[in-house]
Amino acid sequence: MNRLPVAERREQLIEAALAVASRDGIEAATVRAVAAEAGVSLGVVHYCFQDKDELLRAMAHAITAQNLARSTGELPPDADIATLVEATIDQLWDGIRDSRGAQLLSYELTTSSLRHPELNQVAIEQYRGSWAAAEQVLLGVQESANVRFSMGVEQMARTVVAAIDGYSLAWLVDGDEERARMGMHAFGRYLIASMEPAPRAASDEAFSTTDGDEVQPA
Amino acid sequence: MNRLPVAERREQLIEAALAVASRDGIEAATVRAVAAEAGVSLGVVHYCFQDKDELLRAMAHAITAQNLARSTGELPPDADIATLVEATIDQLWDGIRDSRGAQLLSYELTTSSLRHPELNQVAIEQYRGSWAAAEQVLLGVQESANVRFSMGVEQMARTVVAAIDGYSLAWLVDGDEERARMGMHAFGRYLIASMEPAPRAASDEAFSTTDGDEVQPA
DNA sequence: GTCTATAGTTGGATAGAC
DNA sequence: GTCTATCCAACTATAGAC
Numbered sequence: 001m002n003r004l005p006v007a008e009r010r011e012q013l014i015e016a017a018l019a020v021a022s023r024d025g026i027e028a029a030t031v032r033a034v035a036a037e038a039g040v041s042l043g044v045v046h047y048c049f050q051d052k053d054e055l056l057r058a059m060a061h062a063i064t065a066q067n068l069a070r071s072t073g074e075l076p077p078d079a080d081i082a083t084l085v086e087a088t089i090d091q092l093w094d095g096i097r098d099s100r101g102a103q104l105l106s107y108e109l110t111t112s113s114l115r116h117p118e119l120n121q122v123a124i125e126q127y128r129g130s131w132a133a134a135e136q137v138l139l140g141v142q143e144s145a146n147v148r149f150s151m152g153v154e155q156m157a158r159t160v161v162a163a164i165d166g167y168s169l170a171w172l173v174d175g176d177e178e179r180a181r182m183g184m185h186a187f188g189r190y191l192i193a194s195m196e197p198a199p200r201a202a203s204d205e206a207f208s209t210t211d212g213d214e215v216q217p218a
Numbered sequence: 219m220n221r222l223p224v225a226e227r228r229e230q231l232i233e234a235a236l237a238v239a240s241r242d243g244i245e246a247a248t249v250r251a252v253a254a255e256a257g258v259s260l261g262v263v264h265y266c267f268q269d270k271d272e273l274l275r276a277m278a279h280a281i282t283a284q285n286l287a288r289s290t291g292e293l294p295p296d297a298d299i300a301t302l303v304e305a306t307i308d309q310l311w312d313g314i315r316d317s318r319g320a321q322l323l324s325y326e327l328t329t330s331s332l333r334h335p336e337l338n339q340v341a342i343e344q345y346r347g348s349w350a351a352a353e354q355v356l357l358g359v360q361e362s363a364n365v366r367f368s369m370g371v372e373q374m375a376r377t378v379v380a381a382i383d384g385y386s387l388a389w390l391v392d393g394d395e396e397r398a399r400m401g402m403h404a405f406g407r408y409l410i411a412s413m414e415p416a417p418r419a420a421s422d423e424a425f426s427t428t429d430g431d432e433v434q435p436a
Numbered sequence: 437g438t439c440t441a442t443a444g445t446t447g448g449a450t451a452g453a454c
Numbered sequence: 455g456t457c458t459a460t461c462c463a464a465c466t467a468t469a470g471a472c
Binding site: 027108115123126127159161162163167169170173174183186190 | 242243245246322325326328329332333334341342344345369373376377379380381382383384385387388390391392397400401404408411
Binding site: 248249250260261264269270 | 466467
């Protein structure tokens with residue numbers, strides 16, 4: 001009926017896959033269910049994607065991009081450092097809390113990727129994206145507050161992601177929003193305590209951090 | 219062939235399910251695969267368990283018990299607090315690193331539980347067990363070192379579990395053992411820094427040796 | 437208690453009509 | 455490009471022989 005160019009059809013199907021998987025879990029995101037969600041017939045999905053794995057990979061890219069977009073929100077430009085960190089955490093936490101299904105899906109995608117060779121790159125791409133996003137935020141904090149993280153931005157970025165994962169998982173399990181928020185803010189205070197004054201203003205290279213080493217794909 | 223009482227047969231099948239699921243993922247733990255792993259025929263599994271979900275629930279209990287057993291290891295009794303924490307972390311991390319499949323399975327079980335109503339209790343039991351175990355360890359630390367955690371043992375226990383989850387997930391994804399170990403030890407230093415002398419303490423000599431740690435970048 | 441056989445369901449993938 | 459029809463594989467679960 002509704003004829004569309006392949007590219008648009010793919011977008012529509014990825015959207016549908018994301019909806020089904022967020023709502024009912026990654027196992028429920030079958031080719032059939034995605035086709036039904038999008039209101040197309042089974043054959044259309046196989047026309048747009050070579051197989052189910054390609055669809056899932058595309059969905060994983062979409063959810064990763066969505067997570068990244070969430071990390072680059074607006075922040076008060078001239079606040080003190082504690083306020084800045086708190087606002088960033090609140091913003092992040094609100095995004096997580098308001099998309100429980102997507103958050104859970106993210107972990108399902110990670111574990112699935114770690115089991116199935118055909119989804120091999122998905123997990124590492126997810127985390128490379130998260131680590132890089134966290135690093136960007138931390139670099140912004142370093143810049144605007146003229147401070148440095150004693151363990152280095154890269155290591156701290158990974159610590160941030162680990163903390164978010166840990167608290168998010170606990171929240172998914174126990175559903176306690178207030179405790180999750182409290183935990184993340186406690187981590188924020190640790191983060192602030194891990195800062196030290198920058199050695200020299202406007203010279204970032206003087207305080208070299210451990211750049212350069214990239215993570216090996218599994 | 220090998221006739222066994224039902225109870226023993228159940229143990230054997232749970233063992234087999236654990237082996238299959240740890241090795242190949244929770245999705246691979248089908249009734250067929252478990253039967254094959256145990257060397258019995260398909261019907262035997264349905265004779266011992268009402269259905270697949272009951273088998274999975276039994277397996278979840280087994281892995282939870284296994285995780286708990288891992289947390290109650292031997293520790294040097296008369297060491298200072300920093301050494302005690304480091305030894306505990308090393309012990310914990312070694313256990314995780316040496317059972318990658320089981321660790322990954324643990325997260326698969328959690329996400330599966332959160333999606334499927336028939337596995338509803340699994341995730342919360344996992345985490346209640348982990349939180350309680352962490353709390354016991356922290357209470358032991360409080361007692362032996364005569365200190366208190368400023369945020370309270372319960373909250374700190376949950377923070378410990380969150381940190382372990384976060385670092386473990388990252389390790390599962392990137393495979394970097396050294397970084398995982400480093401991250402957990404960095405958290406250990408944070409944990410020590412979150413202690414304060416117990417009120418009305420007779421001696422706090424252990425606490426006085428805990429400062430002065432340097433945080434090394436990677 | 438254990439086995440084979442089979443029912444019944446779901447899902448991936450393709451062929452061919454339109 | 456889209457649909458229907460169909461094939462094939464894998465799975466849960468049960469029935470009934472031994």
